[in-house]
Amino acid sequence: MLHLYNTLSRKLEPFQPMGAKVKMYTCGPTVYGFAHIGNFRTFITEDLLRRVIEANGYPVIQVMNLTDVDDKTMKGANDRNMPLREFTDIYIKAFFEDLKSLKVEGIAHFPRATDAIPSMLLMIQKLIDKGFAYQAEDKSVYFRVHAFKEYGKLSHLDRQSLVAGASERVNQDEYSKDNLCDFALWKAYDPKIDGPIFWESPYGRGRPGWHIECSAMAQDFLGPSIDLHCGGVDLVFPHHENEIAQSECCNHAPFSRYWLHVEHLHVDGKKMSKSLGNFYTLRDLIDKGFTGREVRALMAQSHYRMPLNFTLEGLNSVRQALDRIDQFLDRLKNSDSSGAEEFPIEETESAFMDAVNQDLNFPKAFAILFDMIRDVNKGLDQKKLSQHAVKKILSSIENLDRILGCLQKEEQSVSEAVLELVEARKLARSERRFQDADKIRNEIIALGYELEDVTNGTKVKKRHPCNIQKNTVTD
Ligand code: AMP
Ligand code: ZN
Numbered sequence: 001m002l003h004l005y006n007t008l009s010r011k012l013e014p015f016q017p018m019g020a021k022v023k024m025y026t027c028g029p030t031v032y033g034f035a036h037i038g039n040f041r042t043f044i045t046e047d048l049l050r051r052v053i054e055a056n057g058y059p060v061i062q063v064m065n066l067t068d069v070d071d072k073t074m075k076g077a078n079d080r081n082m083p084l085r086e087f088t089d090i091y092i093k094a095f096f097e098d099l100k101s102l103k104v105e106g107i108a109h110f111p112r113a114t115d116a117i118p119s120m121l122l123m124i125q126k127l128i129d130k131g132f133a134y135q136a137e138d139k140s141v142y143f144r145v146h147a148f149k150e151y152g153k154l155s156h157l158d159r160q161s162l163v164a165g166a167s168e169r170v171n172q173d174e175y176s177k178d179n180l181c182d183f184a185l186w187k188a189y190d191p192k193i194d195g196p197i198f199w200e201s202p203y204g205r206g207r208p209g210w211h212i213e214c215s216a217m218a219q220d221f222l223g224p225s226i227d228l229h230c231g232g233v234d235l236v237f238p239h240h241e242n243e244i245a246q247s248e249c250c251n252h253a254p255f256s257r258y259w260l261h262v263e264h265l266h267v268d269g270k271k272m273s274k275s276l277g278n279f280y281t282l283r284d285l286i287d288k289g290f291t292g293r294e295v296r297a298l299m300a301q302s303h304y305r306m307p308l309n310f311t312l313e314g315l316n317s318v319r320q321a322l323d324r325i326d327q328f329l330d331r332l333k334n335s336d337s338s339g340a341e342e343f344p345i346e347e348t349e350s351a352f353m354d355a356v357n358q359d360l361n362f363p364k365a366f367a368i369l370f371d372m373i374r375d376v377n378k379g380l381d382q383k384k385l386s387q388h389a390v391k392k393i394l395s396s397i398e399n400l401d402r403i404l405g406c407l408q409k410e411e412q413s414v415s416e417a418v419l420e421l422v423e424a425r426k427l428a429r430s431e432r433r434f435q436d437a438d439k440i441r442n443e444i445i446a447l448g449y450e451l452e453d454v455t456n457g458t459k460v461k462k463r464h465p466c467n468i469q470k471n472t473v474t475d
Contacts, residue, residue: 001014001015001056001357002014002015002052002053002056002357003015003357003358003359004049004258004260004359004360005260005305005359006257006258006259006260007154007236007259007260007261008153008154008256008257008258008259010156012359013258015053015056015228015258017053017058017227018225018227018257020059021058021059021060021061022053022058022059022060022061022227022228023061023222023223023225023226023227023228024046024050024053024060024061024062024063024226024227024228024229024230025062025063025065025214025217025218025221025222025226025228025229025230025256026043026046026062026063026064026107026229026230026231027064027065027067027214027230027231027235027239028043028064028065028066028067028110029043029066029067029091029095030067030070030072030073031066031067031068031073031088031091031092031095032072032073032075032076032087032088032091033076033091033274034091034094034095034098034281034282034283035091035094035095035098035281035282036272036273036274036279036280036281037265037272037279037280037281037282037285037295037299037310038232038264038265038271038272038273038279038310039232040098040102040104040282040295040299041232041262041264041265041299041304041308042230042231042232042262043064043099043102043104044102044104044295044296044299044300045230045262045299045304045360046062046064046104046230046262047102047103047104047105047106047405048300048356048360048362048403048404048405049228049230049260049360050062050106051106051402051403051405052356052357052360052403054106055353055356055402055403056357060106061108061109061221061222062106062107062108062109063107063108063109063110063111063217063218063221063222064107064109064110065110065111065112065113065213065214065217066088066092066095066110066111066112066113067113067210067213068084068085068088068092068112068113068114069084069113069114069197069207069208069213070113070210073087073088074193074194074195074197074207077197078194078195078196078197083196084114084197085114088112088114092112094283098281098282098283098292100292101282101286101291101292102282102292102295102296103292103293103296103405103406105405108221109221111217111220111221113208113213113217116213116216116217116220117199117208119216119217119219119220120185120186120208120212120213120215120216121186121201121202122216123185123212123215123216123219123246123250124141124185124186124203124212125202126250127143127185127246127249127250128141130249130250131144131147132144132147132148132245132249132250133185135203138188139188139203139204139206140184140186140187140188140203140206141184141185141186141203142182142183142184142185143182143183143184143185143242143245143246143249144182145181145182145183145245147249148245148248148249150244150245150248151241151245152241153241153244154236154237154240154241154244154259155236155237155238155240155241157237157241183209183211183238183242184209185208185209185211185212185246186201186203186206186207186208186209186212187206187207187208187209188203188204188205188206189204189205189206189207194207210239211238211239211242211243211246212246214239214243215243215246215247215250215255218243218247218255219247219250219251224247224250224251224253224255225251225253225254225255225256225257226255226256226257227256227257227258228256228257228258228259228260229243229255229256229258229259229260230259230260230261230262231261231262232261232262232263232264233261233262233263233264234264234271235261236259236261240259243255244256260304262304262305263304263305263306263307263308264307264308265299265307265308265310266307266308266309266310267279267309267310268309269309272310280310282295285315288312289448289462290315290319291410292410293322293406293409293410294315294318294319294322294406295315296405296406297318297321297322297404297406298310298314298315298318300362300366300404300405300406301318301321301362301363301366302362302363303360303361303362303363304360304362305359321370322406324370324373325369325373325407326409328373328376328377329394329397329407329408329409331377331380332376332380332390332393332394333394335380335385335387335390337379337380337383337384337385337386337387337390338383338386338387339379339382339383339384339385339386340384340386341379341384341385341386341389342385342386342388342389342392343375343376343379343385343389343392343393345372345389345392345393345396346396348368348369348371348372348396349396349399349400351368352365352368352369352400355368356403365404369400372393376393414449414460414461414462415447417447418444418447418449418460419460421440421443421444421447422444422451422458422460424440425437425440425441425444425451425458426457426458428440444460448462449461449462450462
């Protein structure tokens with residue numbers, strides 16, 4: 001049975017959904033630039049979690065919002081003199097492309113905050129009517145933190161200090177833990193900062209606060225109570241704490257039963273973030289010759305509750321591990337092993353599921369997979385395994401990959417120009433013009449590919465960045 005560490009209770013708990021379909025809300029990206037691979041650590045973990053829940057037999061409705069209105073998106077659009085929607089469209093499109101490369105799949109809805117403003121206004125009005133919110137002299141509407149007795153239950157912060165800070169008000173989406181205060185639900189229009197971006201409302205022109213966006217979109221797509229809410233650890237406070245306050249005061253129902261938070265991807269001990277400038281986008285890494293599959297595997301092989309320090313060397317070792325898996329799969333597919341022995345692959349599958357069901361212990365799951373590869377390789381060396389065993393192992397790996405999404409090789413596209421060079425080199429070799437063949441080979445390498453001569457021809461593939469020095473080779 002699946003057990004997850006619940007931030008709300010600070011305990012490992014059995015995962016028991018409320019109904020036939022698991023309602024899962026995941027805070028999505030703020031679309032003012034390309035998402036970095038720190039963001040993707042969180043999104044890949046959420047994808048792995050959804051696949052694990054599904055493997056346990058529960059269908060999931062996953063919602064991931066797109067934060068397309070906040071301080072940063074508005075500044076980005078205004079700095080470039082672009083309409084907000086046109087500006088955020090660019091990064092939403094790029095985000096979807098990145099999710100595809102990373103095999104983050106199966107998300108049912110991607111609501112945009114700007115499409116949910118009427119629902120946010122309804123929630124805000126309900127909160128005002130119930131005495132949980134008020135419009136201040138600056139025309140912004142604030143949530144009255146001290147009115148919600150359970151405020152602080154997720155972040156486990158001292159309520160006294162939270163309430164003590166409640167007299168201050170900060171009209172910003174992001175503020176530090178020192179500013180523990182009433183937070184904005186609706187931000188009054190400031191023409192100097194907001195420029196042409198505003199919405200009309202009963203409280204005057206303005207735009208929503210960041211926290212109400214998620215409460216409203218979760219309710220629109222999943223209802224007042226959900227099973228599971230996820231994000232990176234930086235969202236525990238204030239974002240998720242505030243979502244709970246808004247949703248529970250509005251609906252008088254528990255908001256989410258389980259809260260799962262992903263530790264940060266670090267660089268040299270610091271959180272990877274746009275503000276520190278220490279980030280890589282997926283595009284940066286693809287330009288360096290890495291693939292979405294490798295980035296996904298890097299994130300998958302770590303434990304989500306431990307910070308992960310990102311290095312290019314770490315990504316290179318993941319590539320080597322994936323190469324071992326590729327060789328193993330090729331070997332199985334081409335195996336002529338005609339022994340009589342079976343292999344207890346069911347044991348591997350069930351040990352793998354036990355590991356991932358224990359709070360997503362993917363490091364252990366990978367160790368189980370590599371132990372199996374070592375044992376099967378021995379059986380293949382000794383030609384002891386039956387063809388039936390080989391087929392069963394291949395089909396088990398397909399099953400495990402429904403969760404991992406990184407075991408099967410990606411089809412590589414090789415450009416027409418390179419394929420023509422490969423043919424020209426083949427001809428040169430067959431005519432014993434070895435100097436010409438050398439030259440062509442070096443041209444292919446200079447284009448970023450590598451060649452491997454095999455019995456029935458030549459394999460060509462994109463060169464790995466760690467082989468970059470080996471750019472002249474002779475036949
Ligand atoms: P943002 O685009 O800033 O709204 O963040 C989108 C998601 O990425 C949120 O769930 C964040 O908590 C998460 N996130 C941001 N930085 C990191 C990081 N360095 N490591 C892991 N998750 C992160
Ligand atoms: Zn959110």
